[in-house]
Amino acid sequence: DVKVTQSSRYLVKRTGEKVFLECVQDMDHENMFWYRQDPGLGLRLIYFSYDVKMKEKGDIPEGYSVSREKKERFSLILESASTNQTSMYLCASSHRAVQETQYFGPGTRLLVL
Amino acid sequence: EDQVTQSPEALRLQEGESSSLNCSYTVSGLRGLFWYRQDPGKGPEFLFTLYSAGEEKEKERLKATLTKKESFLHITAPKPEDSATYLCAVHPLKTSYDKVIFGPGTSLSVIP
Numbered sequence: 208d209v210k211v212t213q214s215s216r217y218l219v220k221r222t223g224e225k226v227f228l229e230c231v232q233d234m235d236h237e238n239m240f241w242y243r244q245d246p247g248l249g250l251r252l253i254y255f256s257y258d259v260k261m262k263e264k265g266d267i268p269e270g271y272s273v274s275r276e277k278k279e280r281f282s283l284i285l286e287s288a289s290t291n292q293t294s295m296y297l298c299a300s301s302h303r304a305v306q307e308t309q310y311f312g313p314g315t316r317l318l319v320l
Numbered sequence: 321e322d323q324v325t326q327s328p329e330a331l332r333l334q335e336g337e338s339s340s341l342n343c344s345y346t347v348s349g350l351r352g353l354f355w356y357r358q359d360p361g362k363g364p365e366f367l368f369t370l371y372s373a374g375e376e377k378e379k380e381r382l383k384a385t386l387t388k389k390e391s392f393l394h395i396t397a398p399k400p401e402d403s404a405t406y407l408c409a410v411h412p413l414k415t416s417y418d419k420v421i422f423g424p425g426t427s428l429s430v431i432p
Contacts, residue, residue: 211363250364250407250422265419297363308354309409309420311363 210234211312213298219318226285228315230298236310237303239281241265241273243294244314250297256281257303288319322347322412324423332429333398341393341406341426349413353391354420355384356407364407367393398430 214229230239241253242265252265254273262273270292274282281300285292295316299309323346333339345353352371356364368377370386377384381402383394393406408423 247424249424252419255419295361308352308366308369310366311356314361314363316361 211298211300211310213296213312213315215315216313217316217318219320220285220288221320222289224288224319226288226317226319228283228285228296228298228317230281230283230300230312231279232281232298232300232310232312233279234300234302234310235278236300237278238301238307238309239275240299240301240309241271241281241283242297242299243267244297245294253283288317290319293317293319322410322421324408324410324421326406326408326423326426328426329424330427330429332431333395335399335430335432336397338394338396338398340395341428343391343393343408343423344389345391345408345410345421345423346389347410347412347421351411351413353386354409354411355391355393356409358405358407358425360405367406395428398428400430400432403428403430 211232239256242250255263256275272284297314298312301307301309325344327342355367358364368384373388375386381396385392405425405427407425409420411420
């Protein structure tokens with residue numbers, strides 16, 4: 208079974224804090240993704256990585272950065288958290304193939320006060 | 321512009337009352353269409369991948385079908401445990417990377 212894990216289920220941070228969200232997958236997938244999910248807006252892609260040290264901006268990269276130092280691990284960084292970054296953050300991974308399914312982690316619900 | 325819509329937005333069924341959820345897509349070409357189930361506060365759980373028109377996949381009370389413009393998720397004799405949000409996602413043919421487009425979802429409630 209594909210397993211994607213995320214470092215925290217719930218996180219509460221203060222405005223201006225630096226926040227790290229970590230994702231680990233155990234299926235040797237090349238691709239990893241970070242999404243945020245908000246009511247009425249659905250799933251929106253923040254960043255995508257197709258290989259170690261490689262990254263691509265998604266639809267809403269502003270205010271975020273990412274790091275992929277190892278194939279199995281993809282980190283999302285909020286350099287200076289703001290209240291509008293309160294959201295559910297979802298990590299996903301997939302094989303780099305033409306029609307490959309993305310598998311999701313359990314999500315991290317982040318509250319920025 | 322590539323787009324995915326789902327209808328209805330919400331659906332309330334009595335236990336045992338069969339129905340269908342719709343996913344309509346507008347893309348330049350289709351690599352694959354995916355269905356996910358998402359329970360409140362959790363990540364989406366993969367259900368099916370469909371690749372070409374006419375294809376069907378089944379899992380327990382769920383059956384997914386695909387045409388050139390839309391996909392249906394048929395739920396036969398649903399049970400309360402089928403209550404969840406069902407997400408459809410499309411992988412367009414012409415993308416610079418493995419990006420999928422998600423629909424807004426259909427929230428299904430099955431009443432005992």
